[in-house]
Amino acid sequence: MTMQFVFLGPPGVGKGTYASRAGPQLGIPHISTGDIFRAEVKSGSELGNRVKGIMDSGGLVSDKIVIEVLKKRLGQEDARKGFILDGFPRTIPQAEALDGVTSINAVMNIDLPEDIIVEKISARRICRNCGDLYNVADINRNGIRMPPMLPKVEGKCDKCGGELYQRDDDKVDVVKERLEAYRKQTSPLIDYYRDKRILIDFRPTAGPDEMVPKIVELLKQHGL
Numbered sequence: 001m002t003m004q005f006v007f008l009g010p011p012g013v014g015k016g017t018y019a020s021r022a023g024p025q026l027g028i029p030h031i032s033t034g035d036i037f038r039a040e041v042k043s044g045s046e047l048g049n050r051v052k053g054i055m056d057s058g059g060l061v062s063d064k065i066v067i068e069v070l071k072k073r074l075g076q077e078d079a080r081k082g083f084i085l086d087g088f089p090r091t092i093p094q095a096e097a098l099d100g101v102t103s104i105n106a107v108m109n110i111d112l113p114e115d116i117i118v119e120k121i122s123a124r125r126i127c128r129n130c131g132d133l134y135n136v137a138d139i140n141r142n143g144i145r146m147p148p149m150l151p152k153v154e155g156k157c158d159k160c161g162g163e164l165y166q167r168d169d170d171k172v173d174v175v176k177e178r179l180e181a182y183r184k185q186t187s188p189l190i191d192y193y194r195d196k197r198i199l200i201d202f203r204p205t206a207g208p209d210e211m212v213p214k215i216v217e218l219l220k221q222h223g224l
């Protein structure tokens with residue numbers, strides 16, 4: 001069975017949380033270009049230094065760099081059984097480059113109303129060490145009930161004990177830039193994949209404990 005999936009959706013919609021839980025349940029890696037770039041920035045590599053400024057401002061890293069990084073990642077052994085891509089592709093040229101190297105089975109298009117997205121992003125916390133995600137927002141309106149995802153010990157990662165912090169680009173003014181970049185550069189991918197008949201529209205109504213099993217079921221139906 002090949003399971004090659006893309007998770008599409010605006011920043012803060014929960015893609016990373018869903019992908020990081022669904023991947024292990026399906027036995028496939030969760031590949032996040034944002035995580036890869038954050039690790040490069042943290043390590044102070046040449047690539048990290050090249051992308052840091054653009055990431056801090058909420059803009060997109062150039063297609064050339066991202067495509068190169070992604071191709072290298074897909075070439076690794078663990079990606080042979082399949083993968084969930086989170087945060088890639090983000091532009092039509094990236095989607096075309098992906099089509100050039102492999103064929104995607106399904107694209108999960110995850111979306112939420114913008115006011116909820118902004119509230120969730122500003123309440124997001126991430127582990128400095130392993131990238132695990134937490135959220136202090138408590139949302140209950142418009143038929144959407146998302147309880148907070150708190151660490152067991154305040155400010156510390158459940159998985160590795162690392163320090164939790166707020167990404168600089170999760171602060172409100174940068175969030176607006178990222179949503180704008182999503183609308184302009186990434187949302188055309190919705191029609192791109194709808195036209196290929198591999199798009200699955202998904203509107204979360206609850207937290208990951210309830211949503212992840214539904215997502216895993218949908219993906220199982222769409223693997224080939």
Ligand code: ADP
Binds near residue numbers: 012090
């Ligand atoms: P989000 O929480 O917005 O989904 P990510 O963690 O996926 O954020 O990405 C963080 C930043 O990394 C982006 O704002 C962008 O600067 C850069 N980035 C990640 N993936 C891509 C990509 N596919 N194309 C261009 N830039 C990317």
Ligand code: ZN
Binds near residue numbers: 128131161162
């Ligand atoms: Zn951690």
